[in-house]
Amino acid sequence: MPTVVAAVMGGDVWNEQATGGHFRYMGTTTLTDIPPTYLGCVVSHPSFESIIVAFDAESDHLSYAEPKCGGYATRIKVYSKRIGGRLWRLSTGAPKEGYTDFASLIAHEFGHVQKILHPRCGENCTMAGSIASGTIRLRDLAYYDNKCSWEVSGYRAITPYFRFQDHGSFGQEQQIALGTSVSKGGAGIHYVSGGYDINAAFFTFNGGTWVPYLAGASEKPLGLFTVTSRGPTPALWREDVTMDRVFYTHYYPLGVIYSESESLGVSYVRSSDSFQTKTPGDLYRCDSMSSWMTCASSSRMTSAERISVGWDDFNNRSVTVWTNLNRANDATNGDVRVSTGYISHTTIPESDSLGVKSSVSPGVACKAYQAYGENDCIVAYVEQTDNQGLVRVKTFWNRPFQSSPPYRYKLENLLGGVVLDPNMRTASGIAAWYQNGRFYIAVRTTWFGQNLAVYSSADGYTSWSLDSSFGANTYSATAPSAASCFAGV
């Protein structure tokens, strides 16, 4: 099971972090080979495009992606021994000294499936020709990987769909009518004429688009870079309902390009007129506060994953949650950070660590006193070192320190994490929301076909139950997102 989850992680990293490439786990097979020619495959009707096969044999490569079906399919060979008989050592889950991370290895081979080649000039990335051992940081795609996925594999042109939920039950699947296909998208909240509605933002080939309502609304161009990678997260910081925002991780890296210190900064586009006009900018995280909601020094917010925004209706403050990206250091890479409120359009307050590192985009949802332990908020994540890919939840509330350090909201009564369901795993971002008395979580599973599943719990912590498994007909190529305007919060 850990190997299967790691293989799904290797595929989902492209779905989540690139705008090209698309991988879906369709099950296991007893086959060890695929016909070499297209004709051979037409005769034998293979229903898959890649298989991963372990070879108990010696090779000077740990792994090799071999074109099959005349180039339409790939067999990925993973060898057990080096030439001379020494074992290749593979790990899943936590980084292990001297061991190669299996998820990173499969992500690399799936890059070859997209016909991406090794970089020639020492670029530090997942597609580098020799894979570093003792780290799991190569699970996250670097600039070279994203750039090549765009140039070689192209643009993942898919159609967005949604379902409304009302008092716990889900409506029919509906298509979002856009003038163009998208590579990924996200849902958020939009305020208009005294009420809230659900909006969405998408990455498209012409720089992204925003729609104020899910059904039948006209698109507004976002003017993002053509190849944006993670996100997008449309969000209303409800302290200021006049301003719509779309957050995304910037395609072009911070730091020295192609080096290990390369990073991805979170940026935004914001608008007070439904994106008729708009202002782009970069998002900073405060590193130290000088007085209440006043920042003394800040740095760029970095993440390899989509960021999440919730609403703390006890404090009436937005809550921003993200996984920190640090490609040079396993110790802080993936650290889940929580920041409550906002200081300016460009800066959020100093954050707290949730005390966990997540391999996926976390989900956040709040409702005053309704989370376990009389807490207000839940955050769902997948522990980076968990080779089972289990979804876990922590709960907390935010306490304001107005006249004493740390001069901001601080997490209190942090409880967890608890496992949502020992039978449910994910390698994609988590959507969380609160509606009509229950907390909800939606994920793209690692079950055969990777269909979406929705769970709910009265306190967001105990007794999670599977509300709905939408089946293969509601398959999503990317992580689901969710937004709730229940009771105006």
Ligand SMILES: [Zn+2]
């Ligand atoms: Zn390779």
